Amino acid sequence: MKVYFSQNKDLNIVNKSSSGGFFPTLSNYVLHKKGVIFGAVFNDEFNVEITYTDSDVSNMLGSKYVKSSVKKSFSECKGFLDEGRLVLYTGTPCQIIGLKSYLKKEYDNLITMDIICHGSPLPDVWQHYLKSFNKKIKSINFRDKRESWEQYHFTIQFEDGTEFTEKYTANRYMKLFLDNKILTEPCYTCQNAKHSTADFTVGDAWGAKFKQNMLNNHKGTSCVIVRTNKADAVFNEIKSNLIIETSTLDYLSTSYGYMHNYKKPVDAECIKQGILHPKIAMVTIPGHNNVGNTLQAYALQSKIKDILPSSNPIVINSKYTNYTDFYKNKVKFTTSGFDKSYNLIVVGSDQIWTDEEYIKAIPFEDRFLMRNCRGCVYAASFGKHRLKYTPQELSKIHDSLSKIKYVSTRELSGTLICEHYFRYNNATSVLDPTMLYDKDFYLHSINEQECTSYHGIFAYILDKNNTWTMKLNELSLKLKMPILPYNGSVEGFIHNMNTASCVVTDSYHGTVFSLIFNKPFITLRNYKRGNDRFDDLALRFDTDNRFIETLNDVDISILNQTPDCLDEIREYRKGSLDFLTKALYSL
8 A cells, every 4th residue: 555645736626625536637548538436415305325427526525524425326336337438436445345245346448536424414314404504595604715725614504695614623513523423323333444445445535744835725635545556546637636755654643643443322312302302391480370372382382393294393391280271281390390301401581581579489500591402592581670699690690691692582671681691692582482373373283273253352350450440441431342351261362362453452372362363462561571572573563553551541432443563573583593593403
């Protein structure tokens, strides 16, 4: 065997390659002889597979750190060989050994090349990672040399003209790959790299000391191992296109780390399962007998399952006993708290970040993601502008959230509160979970069809008093509509929203569902429960005229006019679902 460091003399070729451009140099030799090249390409879903070409190898250039499928390439290769055509087949050491086993004999017209292999990451993990961008991808470059060959970037170009680029040392996928935590299981015990049957083995000349200054240009240098007489003869024909420097196998083994064993890290299986089959702890205010809270927990849990079908979201710390029947039947929950079996925490929604006494039933560590676990925050609410957390608590919150990439609040004002109190500047505002669905979702949950003949006023009042009761009766007489009976259940709430002609409420979720069901409504501002929530809805959906201070202020004509905000809700929903999708699929 002979060992060389090499770089193509044409820097345009080098710049398009992961290292020094040896593969396109060898490919050009084969194509010049009317041969066929087999190599790894991205398919339409950006999975990696082995295919062939007899003209252009541009889509085969560049490293692709994903397990590739050989598809039908072994039989296709045999067909070309039997026709007498020259074939170059490139792949991992195990794929070359597999090809040789399939062919069952040596072919003089076959050239094989494998790589110095670090193992193959699981395609399922790769696809999971791609979904975290929630955008249509145009191209992917694992080894973008925009900074230098040594300090390469992972870069994705999207169809909308934007890009994501991150230094490989900061990219989560690359870190998991290089730390051997997402490799396919056989890679951990593989011996194929040590017993390569290929004619050529090629890799990156990381850390090598070059005698020639031209190889120190930070553009990329290949390490080439010439293993056979056939390879030696071919190399002698193409070396005029290369800047080369000789080395030794001993140097690769000692200084360069050739043929390292990649042992399975103790946490590898846990990380893989956490990515592919995450067990999700949802942290929200316990459902108790609160209709709005029950429906927001149900909606968020359902949407997480929609976005991440392999997940298993469970509401934790639900220690109350008098749940609604709807909560018990529709929401998956546990009366136990967080344990190590959970590998993702989703905090939200409702007033999970308030400082009121009732919230202390939920551990501080869970509400602010202080567990040793991946986490995100969806639509957390404060309920008021001023918080009474201690300086020590605020410091702990800041330290925890500073490690979290995906944090969102329900109200637009919540992002400013995060900045002021928590010193967290990257929060975004999203819709309440209940607004992630249209009304059909809720009607289906109670097996009810959409009503086509409306009648009556749905008076959904949380803080009743004699004055409001009297005013509602007066309103009923003026509108010549009955006040619909309501038994306090979630099912009754949805039914009344479906059948009512209009809604009068002092509730945030009463208002939200009026918008979802496109019902004429008025909302009594409720200082006790927090007006920021109402201000947010009024601002987003231009409905300020529907929020009143007392029932003396009612403009009856409003209760004959639908809000017609469904298009706006669906437009806002896109950004909210984009946030949640990215958060759930992030590594």
